[in-house]
Amino acid sequence: MMNARFSRRSFARLLGLSASAASLPLHALGSAPPTGSDLAGGRFPEGFVWGSATASYQVEGAVREDGRGPSIWDTFSHMPGKTHNGDTGDIADDFYHRYLDDIALMKELGLKGFRFSISWSRIFPTGTGAANPKGFDFYDRMIDALLAAGIQPYCTLYHWDLPQALEDKGGWQNKDTAKAFGEYAGVVAKHLSDRAKQFMTVNELSSFVDIGYREGRHAPGLRLDRGRHAQVAHHAVLGHGLAVQAIRANAKPGTKIGLADNPAAICPVIETREHLEAASRAFREENAKFLTVIMEGKYTEQYLRGLGADAPKFTDEELKTIGSPLDFVGLNVYGPHWVRASSSPKGYEMVEWPASYPHMLSDWLHVGPESLYWVPKHTHTLWGVKEMYITENGCSASDVVNNQGQVLDTDRVMYLRNYLTQLHRAVSEGVPVKGYFLWSLLDNYEWADGYDRRFGITHVDFRTQKRTPKLSAEFYKAVIARNGLA
Numbered sequence: 001m002m003n004a005r006f007s008r009r010s011f012a013r014l015l016g017l018s019a020s021a022a023s024l025p026l027h028a029l030g031s032a033p034p035t036g037s038d039l040a041g042g043r044f045p046e047g048f049v050w051g052s053a054t055a056s057y058q059v060e061g062a063v064r065e066d067g068r069g070p071s072i073w074d075t076f077s078h079m080p081g082k083t084h085n086g087d088t089g090d091i092a093d094d095f096y097h098r099y100l101d102d103i104a105l106m107k108e109l110g111l112k113g114f115r116f117s118i119s120w121s122r123i124f125p126t127g128t129g130a131a132n133p134k135g136f137d138f139y140d141r142m143i144d145a146l147l148a149a150g151i152q153p154y155c156t157l158y159h160w161d162l163p164q165a166l167e168d169k170g171g172w173q174n175k176d177t178a179k180a181f182g183e184y185a186g187v188v189a190k191h192l193s194d195r196a197k198q199f200m201t202v203n204e205l206s207s208f209v210d211i212g213y214r215e216g217r218h219a220p221g222l223r224l225d226r227g228r229h230a231q232v233a234h235h236a237v238l239g240h241g242l243a244v245q246a247i248r249a250n251a252k253p254g255t256k257i258g259l260a261d262n263p264a265a266i267c268p269v270i271e272t273r274e275h276l277e278a279a280s281r282a283f284r285e286e287n288a289k290f291l292t293v294i295m296e297g298k299y300t301e302q303y304l305r306g307l308g309a310d311a312p313k314f315t316d317e318e319l320k321t322i323g324s325p326l327d328f329v330g331l332n333v334y335g336p337h338w339v340r341a342s343s344s345p346k347g348y349e350m351v352e353w354p355a356s357y358p359h360m361l362s363d364w365l366h367v368g369p370e371s372l373y374w375v376p377k378h379t380h381t382l383w384g385v386k387e388m389y390i391t392e393n394g395c396s397a398s399d400v401v402n403n404q405g406q407v408l409d410t411d412r413v414m415y416l417r418n419y420l421t422q423l424h425r426a427v428s429e430g431v432p433v434k435g436y437f438l439w440s441l442l443d444n445y446e447w448a449d450g451y452d453r454r455f456g457i458t459h460v461d462f463r464t465q466k467r468t469p470k471l472s473a474e475f476y477k478a479v480i481a482r483n484g485l486a
């Protein structure tokens with residue numbers, strides 16, 4: 001008690017606050033609220049999984065090796081003008097050859113879990129047909145090395161690299177792609193689930209559906225009309241549901257199944273009852289075509305009404321498949337969307353960004369630590385989800401290697417510390433978040449932004465492939481060692 005009081009006073013002094021501010025409860029100073037003794041001092045529950053995340057096309061390279069077939073990202077990144085500087089994932093972090101060194105880095109950090117994705121076209125070079133044994137070899141070796149290092153594998157089946165052969169038949173516009181995804185997921189789960197116990201079907205539905213098929217800034221680069229786009233979204237969630245069922249049917253007992261989605265991170269502008277209620281309603285409606293239909297097994301009325309004649313075509317059977325029960329929900333959380341109550345029919349409205357609102361190096365990445373509180377909080381209160389992971393969180397920064405060979409990314413450390421403080425707030429209120437996967441272990445291929453936006457806690461020199469842990473790696477290592485922020 002004495003100690004806590006003393007440190008609170010010195011904390012207040014640090015902030016230049018008066019003695020009366022020093023006697024306010026901690027949360028009034030913008031820090032974590034009071035907690036039960038086991039979570040005191042910023043500590044997380046025992047067994048909390050501290051991990052990091054990557055994705056196949058962003059790190060592996062070796063795009064023509066061991067029988068891998070081309071994916072839509074090979075095609076798209078090689079099209080002139082589609083990516084920053086014409087950058088492609090041909091080599092990326094060369095993880096395909098350097099995974100043992102990188103697993104040694106993970107071990108050095110003390111990681112408990114590693115989230116990676118499988119390249120579909122390594123396993124099925126043309127999306128369907130006979131599996132390529134050499135594709136499995138790589139993931140077998142990598143998983144064995146993870147387990148030997150005491151790191152749990154968390155395996156994503158689709159992180160946007162659709163086999164090009166399936167895109168040639170319409171990609172996610174074609175319902176057969178959803179079926180092919182289910183078959184592929186079942187084969188992979190059957191093969192890997194003796195060692196990999198956690199599977200995620202898809203990564204970020206809105207990113208590949210909306211940006212890939214509507215805005216055209218990601219592969220396959222299409223700008224479909226509203227109705228066709230809504231049908232793509234439906235096929236994507238159907239693919240998720242078919243994959244859940246196929247993994248369930250093929251995996252060894254004890255396998256846990258989820259997804260890694262990035263629902264719009266709706267936060268109330270001010271934490272008063274009216275704005276809280278508006279934010280909760282907005283979270284459900286703004287995510288209607290992805291997470292909400294997966295959680296509820298039906299589209300919201302507002303979503304279908306809004307689309308009118310452009311609403312997707314679906315059957316009751318498909319809705320049931322989409323709503324297949326999950327063991328956990330993975331949430332990728334980056335920037336917030338501020339929402340306030342309004343008298344409009346929806347009952348809420350999105351608040352515009354003031355010009356001075358801070359963001360990280362990527363313009364889209366507005367800083368809003370509260371999103372790491374509100375996204376799991378809404379998911380828990382709306383749908384009673386009992387097991388959640390933060391499957392991605394992190395940021396881009398303008399990292400420079402200084403003349404002592406160090407990267408002092410104080411801005412990333414600031415970002416992570418504040419986001420984790422809000423995650424701790426959720427966990428200490430009983431929101432069942434079981435782990436956190438930092439995006440990313442390594443600087444890597446940031447899709448249309450190429451190698452120009454670094455998200456790693458380890459710096460990568462893309463000419464030499466030299467790895468240099470940044471200050472944020474040291475920070476994360478300390479968080480893991482203490483199981484929290486204290």
Ligand code: GBH
Pocket residue numbers: 055058203204207211217262332334364392439445446447455
């Ligand atoms: C995640 O996407 C991805 O899962 C991961 O692969 C990625 O590397 C990481 O985050 C960091 O971006 O062109 O200005 O509209 C996060 C969601 C969706 C955010 C695409 C950036 C494009 C920005 N992303 N979006 S913009």
